[in-house]
Amino acid sequence: MEFKLEDIEETFNGEIVSKISNNEYLIKIQDKEHHIQILDINSRGMEFVLDNHYHSVNYLENQTGEMKIILDGVPLTINKNSKFDKIVYKSSGGADVGSAQKNLRSQIPGKIVSIEVKVGDKVKKGDVVCVLESMKMQVSVKSHKDGEIKSLKIKEGNSVNKNDILAEIE
Amino acid sequence: MEFKLEDIEETFNGEIVSKISNNEYLIKIQDKEHHIQILDINSRGMEFVLDNHYHSVNYLENQTGEMKIILDGVPLTINKNSKFDKIVYKSSGGADVGSAQKNLRSQIPGKIVSIEVKVGDKVKKGDVVCVLESMKMQVSVKSHKDGEIKSLKIKEGNSVNKNDILAEIE
């Protein structure tokens, strides 16, 4: 099977060659054989020894061929069946991405201390939309694009969570 | 309700007087009122602040009125409805206790390195019945009573777990 490691933009062949014992396998990656011993496994993760090197992996998400994992504390994204993915993405019209571009989301949780714009204002990329307070710090949230404020989803004094929509900008 | 703290052989009256809020109660123990705030609770244990002192309790067993708990790391046994318990115990003929007295059980896990008696031998309390090896140490298991070896449940080289029956002595 083909696996694309998104973070370094490289594609690898990988497959199981044989099962040596109940928790030992021989696997092949890019034509080279490797020995893998599983120490512990469940649906959320695995601890294993690969060629006598210990690793620990957590599987975070696994959607339509995309896997997000944390390997030895390092977050990585792996795509399998990558061609298939691209087709699905294109045929869906990229609607999700368009909506994400419209919405200005908060990257951090916090309390709204001030709102610097009102509906109908024209903003440039980088203009301050509102100021959040979190962990005793003032953090300015800036517009991610040029456009007009279509709606504001926040009020002064309100709390917002990470990823909450603050404003729609078109 | 009455509670007997077995470890110190004292009996206490205890009851809930009122619920102050969702996680705060007023309770009465021996005619004195105390304030209890629950921080965390589930079927296995509770974290609480009693008169502004933090405590953590694990409930281990709760059989026919006997509760075994670990409070702040201290193991304790509490009996409620203690009279009822005694009646049950008596009417059951104390069969369980009799059997416990017959059986010599291992207090530790280990490997049998030698057996010092055979079936039919007469033993005195304190005589060595067998020798276990655990954590690189030799531990002699001694008879808990005078009597005759009725049966042996072990072989040299075998492993035993804690509480396994080693021999029957009558």
Place this chain on the structure above:
Amino acid sequence: MISKVLIANRGEIALRVIKTCKALGIKTVAVYSDEDRNSLHVKNATESYHIGEAAPAKSYLNQEKILDVMLSSGTDAVHPGYGFLSENDDFARLCEKNKINFIGPSADSMNLCGDKMRCKAAMLKAKVPTVPGGPGLVKDADEAEKIANEIGYPVMLKSVYGGGGRGIRIVNTDQELQDGYETVTAESIAAVGKSAIIVEKFLEKTRHIEYQMCRDHHGNAVHLFERECSIQRRNQKLIEQTPSPAVDEAKREEIGELVVKAAEAVDYTNLGTAEFLRADNGEFYFIEINARLQVEHPISEMVSGLDFVKLQLDIANGEPLPFKQSDLKMNGYAIECRINAEDTFLDFAPSTGPVPNVTIPSGPSVRCDTYLYPGCTVSPFYDSLMAKLCTWGQTFEESRLRMLNALNDFYIQGVETSIPLYKTILKTDEYKNGQLSTDFLKRFGIIDRLKEDLKNQRKDKQLAAIAAAVMHSTFYQSRVKSSTVTNPRWKSRMDR
């Protein structure tokens, strides 16, 4: 004699104070907000009192409520930790009035230290050199702009009630000054409830070097050596170390004598810190006194062998210092990394939430002061410091290597941390060679180097990652296969 101490704080510093009190047989009283119901300081103190809602103003800054607890619990002393009420002279005065031993300087001395302009004047009188700047408080942004133009940009806008890098901004132009003025005011109010602003010359390529000072009620004063805290982001310290590579024995004594003078100039009692800027030409300028125990005190404990909280309690009890300056010797080298819950790549924005799992490093000469435990939560209501990781070594190199090792062992699940950044910094030649300055991150392009390190780290993991994917795919596929048999609807959805 102090027999029961209320700790008017939370997090790691509350735990730190409890540890020494417990060891000395002194009872401790914890206070906690709704948010801290499951925090360790509640569990470890002798007594624990709930004092209000999560927002600091409704709990940890609520002086009346805390006083109530002190009076009703029979507390005879209060340890303010750092932040919150620790440098609030009103609170110190309230304690004094209610005969509660405030573990720190007197309210008057604290007031003087906290008023950066009066403090500066006292220093000038005591011949302790200070940073060039305006003569006093500015009444608005326009006056600040006027002074800035007199002393020349860049200048620093500083709330006299700020601290810990909050309520402070460096500005380079009139426009930046106008923008920054409000932010500084707002941050100071958010952190300590009030604000008033001064303007000072911003010196470039400076080192932040501070001295631990210590003075008893009998007038005996010593310094407990320096700490260099030059590695900062947004004027907040990230990494501290002692001794400073820029201070030799002669300089240590020279500045140390100034520090003793500074303590006397403001009639300081108990432990405190005199902060200096060291300009690139080697000159030291006094900036301010932190009238409290500092975050980074553990590294000074490591090289002095002293327990600073015990020392604070002894001084508060009226005991004379058990040593003279000549008795004190530095032993070895120590480094502290402040493990913050923040996203380095999002301009150090806070990262909060549940921490399902955590592995705390340990080992020879490793100390980690932290409130973390598996299953805890990092709250957005309080500051981002989750842990202070400190290592000691006979040589600087030994302490550095132990720190790298401990950083590698530190695993915090669920929030972004500054750990990867510190690993990159500690590996640079510039850090190893002691080329420190407050603009270290910018000057040496550390964020880019961190990106490079992370990329290489991913490359190193590629084989294991593919192996993990192969194994997962195999088990996943076999799951799909069995689903196919038992659940035809699943199959039809796949076929579409």
Place this chain on the structure above:
Amino acid sequence: MISKVLIANRGEIALRVIKTCKALGIKTVAVYSDEDRNSLHVKNATESYHIGEAAPAKSYLNQEKILDVMLSSGTDAVHPGYGFLSENDDFARLCEKNKINFIGPSADSMNLCGDKMRCKAAMLKAKVPTVPGGPGLVKDADEAEKIANEIGYPVMLKSVYGGGGRGIRIVNTDQELQDGYETVTAESIAAVGKSAIIVEKFLEKTRHIEYQMCRDHHGNAVHLFERECSIQRRNQKLIEQTPSPAVDEAKREEIGELVVKAAEAVDYTNLGTAEFLRADNGEFYFIEINARLQVEHPISEMVSGLDFVKLQLDIANGEPLPFKQSDLKMNGYAIECRINAEDTFLDFAPSTGPVPNVTIPSGPSVRCDTYLYPGCTVSPFYDSLMAKLCTWGQTFEESRLRMLNALNDFYIQGVETSIPLYKTILKTDEYKNGQLSTDFLKRFGIIDRLKEDLKNQRKDKQLAAIAAAVMHSTFYQSRVKSSTVTNPRWKSRMDR
């Protein structure tokens, strides 16, 4: 230069060695048995090799298998830890033959140290005083009995291959000697695979005081001060401390000079320990050399500031010692408590099983070396030491109070531990006053005092226990009530 070290051990000592190697950039190779699949040393080493079944003879004592791993992994040195193969001169020789740097003394020196009779002879020649006893190995129990009658009971039966208190028995009568002889033989075989017995006079009310010795390949030798390890059970150390309250500066130097002579007498290289008995009259008698790093080395690290594993690696690399005796100074006081998985009230019998939860103490000058983590298992196949809890203080009292505090914070769920015993010991006036001897537990009726302490502890908890019962009963009753409604069978069973 050593670049890759195999650690032929498990548990906390494997982790301890890995920590220093990692900090120094030296690669580590772990080996593990079936039982240790989920142990931390497997996860923390650079590489990890499975070497066999749980029983030590099939894994950690399997010299050939371990050699195979060393050769195939390109290891250039081996650290044996303590126990297992650490004092097996056959293994040291096997390593020498295969050009693997054995981190410890030469096989010949180890053989000499391990042969307690030849070692004793070497000491007598070097004018190091030794304990009175038989002239050599005894061939059977009867010969042992003959010697015992010559030197007078009580005598000690000791396997020359024993160590760590195993393979050793004190006997008071001919009958006890006959019974103990087989046990000593069997324990020694179980622990190190062989046995041979000597008989020595057992001195009463003695202190166990040992010296850390250190000698490089160039003949430079120093001692790294003493440790007192008098608090024991069944001749195994429980609590160690440094300095010893029975050793003043003059005595330290006097015995220290003997220790250097002892190291030279057996051509010892690397770190080792010379053990002495101190009789009640103040005389010191050499007993034996432990030709390895010892369990209790951390307390010596704390007062010397040295990293002993680094020192071992440097010596193994052929480097000369970086200090002379006169450069070395003791700094402060340190205590170690060995946290064992054992039931104090069941004659210290092992207690094994899963540990679902554990809280490891930390804080200023607290160090805890342990293999424990939440969810780990204490195996019956290996020894009972789960953790080494060490504290340092500027004074003995400070280290003692910190230890009590740390013991209170140490929570290990699932197995019995020696923690309650240590709390009782550390609180006694006898311990505080330094009235130590190897029969401390018996002499001062410690077990009875422990029982009393535990009883009082239960009394202190009575109110909270009843409160917990009240709350539980309330919730339990309401559960029964609802059960009654939905499940009539439950009701009928209750009515029977």
